[in-house]
Amino acid sequence: MVGDMPRPTSFGKDTGLQLRMTFTMFLLGLVYVILVVALLGSGVNGVTVALLAGGLAAFQLFGSDKLALRAMGAREVTPAQAPELHAMIDRLCVQADLPKPKVAVADTRMPNAFALGRSPKSATVCATTGIMELLSPAELEGVMAHELTHVANRDVLVMTLASFFATIAAYVVQFGFLFGGGHGDDDDNPSAMVLFLVSIGVYVVSFFLMQALSRYREFAADRGAALITGRPSALASALTRIASGMQRIPDRDLRATQELSAFYIFPPGAGKAIGSIFSTHPPMEKRIAALQRLEMQLQGTA
């Protein structure tokens, strides 16, 4: 049995995903270079906007955690308050070789979980009371491992930085509307008009690229979770259960929180997405198919 079977050494390898992610980031970078060139071309205005956006990004990275937690109605819990959850995360942290993050619980029936924080040392993982009731311990373990992988991969940091230039572009567009209209549109400054158009282009293209990047990072987090727990099927089972739980329960609670830089196990507005390229999370079937491929690698039947 042990002899001939392919050893699961390739367990968890996904070079294709890595390549797609790198390519997406390359394209994002390219788009941003175009924006920077346009900004420089138009002079001092651009620098002011960059400083403004930089300040905002810094605020998002350093100050938004507490706000986000409060907006979710989440509170940090001690080991005495949530012994099972803490003990589960303790074990996962040993496996994943991570320092212990803060643990929070949000009192809502919506089954979900998310991670916050720019670095592993300042991270918070949060589960809702709904998800803790809905899932079995093994399934919940898969979900928390998914969140811990977001922490380990520094996804909040990566996505905030990736959105930095898109934020600048958005501001340029807004300022363009405010000031461009006041000055009169026919006369002097053709470079302002170019900048305006470039910014719109950058904003639109980077929007789609970032959604794609976010989807790849979800796949990566699913894969990381399967590696940490060694149970890809438990996470797949959790995902189907959360999806059906989501459809039963109205999502009013979370509607306002869509803009938070949080990494959910499952997108709060799920089910309403128009098309997959607008979505931050890959479709459920694809995530489950990827997890099943992992289970087959693990079982040596791939």
Add this chain to the structure above:
Amino acid sequence: MGLLDILTGKRKIKAPAESRLFAMSTAAVTLEMTLQLRSGGKAAIVFQPLATADFESIVTDMEEVLRGTGEDTGTGVERTDDSFGYRWMVLSDSDFEDLVVGVNVVSQALQDGGYGERILCAVFAFRDAHDQPVYWIYNYKRGAYYPFVPAGGAQRRDTERELRLKAQIGHELPVEAELERWFPLWGIPI
């Protein structure tokens, strides 16, 4: 983890660090002589049992080896699964050296089978002068020990005592430097 790993979200689960498990063999003498911590006669190794055919056979083979050598050395072997889905191989032997060797047999078998990263930790149980439990936990991925002293009552630990133990043992044991990685293990069955 390098910058490229962060950017591409690459995540390999960490394999065990270079083993410093046997540091406990000599440290146990100091623990008993100067700190009045006697071995509780038990140790355990904790791992994630994967539901695959070859993992099962590795574990079964390893248990047979342990039981075989146990007949010579007098080491008892027991297995329990906890509520978090982890398997505990509990070894009991009045000779502390044999406990360390036994734990190493288990971890070596798992590593040779290619499943070293599934090991959570090893636990050595001690009793203090008041017969209260004091544990030393070995984290394989970090290659370091840390003390864990449950204080009685729900999820309470005697952090002061743990810190003092770290100072008292000095350099005889490789002790985990980052305090936030002194992960508790509640409900240790030894």
